[in-house]
Amino acid sequence: AQSVTQLDSHVSVSEGTPVLLRCNYSSSYSPSLFWYVQHPNKGLQLLLKYTSAATLVKGINGFEAEFKKSETSFHLTKPSAHMSDAAEYFCVVSENSGYSTLTFGKGTMLLVSP
């Protein structure tokens, strides 16, 4: 069985300051991990993915995530927040087997103030 815990339901930052969204996972197998972003009333957009290659993964819009197996973590970071980053972020795990169904975290709402 697999599960995902997003440690913060809301994160508030000021524009230009760093962003850290925390995610811990549990998986019986060697998982694939993803971060998706969802702006209000929109679909989910894939930000980045980890699939057992490099542990530091670069994504779109300046986001990065580091896979740490010893800590079972996959935290999302960005050096400098932009107003357009305000959205809901989902950490997601897939076990790379069968139909690759996704297990979602509950989401973290990122609020960016001017």
Place this chain on the structure above:
Amino acid sequence: DTEVTQTPKHLVMGMTNKKSLKCEQHMGHRAMYWYKQKAKKPPELMFVYSYEKLSINESVPSRFSPECPNSSLLNLHLHALQPEDSALYLCASKGQGGSEQYFGPGTRLTVT
């Protein structure tokens, strides 16, 4: 091109109506998914199609009826819905080479 399209964007229907949601992708993906998403919640898996065959039905009520007429299209037929079925319905697809899914923009459904 990693685009999944969904129509309509918005749908309002009464509890006795019959309507359909459509999803289309031209990425050659052979796995397609329907999700339901309530406000401030993550998406919940409803159905999985693999090579045009229904592979997973997550105990979804029969008032939701999926259909995969070909490898590019996925429909969700709706009949006799309840107000609690109001939600954002998302379609996704996945290629053979990875496990990431690509999502469409969704259909916002309101049942009155």
